[in-house]
Amino acid sequence: MKNTLRKSARILVLVAVVAAVVATLVACGGGASKVALVAYSTPREAYAQLIPAFQKTDTGKGVEFSQSYGSSGEQSRAVEAGLPANVVEFSLEPDMIRLVDAGLVDKAWNQNKYDGFVTKSVVVLVVRKGNPKGIQTWADLTKPGVEVIEPNPFTSGGAKWNIMAAYGAQLRQGKTPQEAQAYLADLFKHVPVQDKSAREALQTFVGGKGDVLLSYENEAIAAQQAGEAVEYVVPAETILIENPLAVTTDAGTSPDAKAFYDYLYTAAAQAIFVSKGYRPVVEGVAGADKFPTPEKLFTIGDLGGWDQVNTTFFAPDGSVMATIEQGLGIGVQQ
Numbered sequence: 001m002k003n004t005l006r007k008s009a010r011i012l013v014l015v016a017v018v019a020a021v022v023a024t025l026v027a028c029g030g031g032a033s034k035v036a037l038v039a040y041s042t043p044r045e046a047y048a049q050l051i052p053a054f055q056k057t058d059t060g061k062g063v064e065f066s067q068s069y070g071s072s073g074e075q076s077r078a079v080e081a082g083l084p085a086n087v088v089e090f091s092l093e094p095d096m097i098r099l100v101d102a103g104l105v106d107k108a109w110n111q112n113k114y115d116g117f118v119t120k121s122v123v124v125l126v127v128r129k130g131n132p133k134g135i136q137t138w139a140d141l142t143k144p145g146v147e148v149i150e151p152n153p154f155t156s157g158g159a160k161w162n163i164m165a166a167y168g169a170q171l172r173q174g175k176t177p178q179e180a181q182a183y184l185a186d187l188f189k190h191v192p193v194q195d196k197s198a199r200e201a202l203q204t205f206v207g208g209k210g211d212v213l214l215s216y217e218n219e220a221i222a223a224q225q226a227g228e229a230v231e232y233v234v235p236a237e238t239i240l241i242e243n244p245l246a247v248t249t250d251a252g253t254s255p256d257a258k259a260f261y262d263y264l265y266t267a268a269a270q271a272i273f274v275s276k277g278y279r280p281v282v283e284g285v286a287g288a289d290k291f292p293t294p295e296k297l298f299t300i301g302d303l304g305g306w307d308q309v310n311t312t313f314f315a316p317d318g319s320v321m322a323t324i325e326q327g328l329g330i331g332v333q334q
Contacts, residue, residue, distance in 0.1 A: 091157025221277030
């Protein structure tokens with residue numbers, strides 16, 4: 001009888017131990033959360049540091065990530081078409097609005113103290129080491145023999161920023177809207193190739209094509225950090241770039257998505273962005289004072305806002321850029 005009781009007790013203890021092990025495995029492994037991050041092409045290197053840094057925090061422990069990068073417009077359309085996404089970052093606001101209109105991002109996405117933007121930058125002129133063509137101003141881009149590398153404005157958010165920087169710079173110089181549009185037409189006669197994204201355009205330039213690249217300041221810094229023989233000029237007249245971030249309505253299936261979103265606005269995360277060449281949206285971040293303030297900096301709001309700009313400059317039929325592209329024999333891509 002005693003042997004039977006001892007045997008039964010051992011069985012109960014064994015069952016309890018097995019149950020505890022199973023519960024631990026479920027808690028530690030089986031229940032791990034996964035955040036799907038979908039972003040435009042350029043912040044890949046920043047997220048390569050941001051994600052591990054987040055995973056070292058109390059809220060980020062055990063959180064796994066899937067990541068997708070590409071041209072801003074294509075990424076936005078992919079999410080609209082069903083690409084899984086919990087956190088999205090794009091080059092420009094209209095790509096976020098597409099997801100708002102599709103019911104995939106809440107209408108209040110831009111109601112935080114940073115208006116929904118997570119990083120800033122400016123459009124710069126990237127040149128080869130030593131600046132052999134002596135490029136300093138927008139006028140230098142249309143001189144005979146100068147090749148300009150610029151992405152396709154109908155696929156790349158960066159290309160749109162570049163175009164509006166070039167257009168707005170002409171206005172800041174006192175030219176009329178008609179003269180500014182004529183400048184764009186002249187500028188694109190100097191563009192030999194139009195890649196899909198800002199990152200592809202950078203690769204084309206560092207691969208040896210062109211004399212100057214229109215690009216984000218952070219891309220120029222990234223190229224320098226990668227050891228590429230490039231310099232960059234911040235023109236006196238340029239545009240402030242603001243990059244939107246949001247949690248999608250699908251984030252309910254990933255409870256850690258909001259925690260990662262919140263983390264990206266911490267001083268620690270913003271410092272990582274700064275180290276990769278982005279201007280922070282959070283004040284007082286270490287290293288932010290290294291960025292020069294252009295003499296005649298302007299915003300997309302100064303040019304009418306994205307609703308007006310997209311219709312006037314980037315609509316597939318009859319817009320400024322559609323007309324310029326068609327005049328050059330280039331089809332309008334969407």
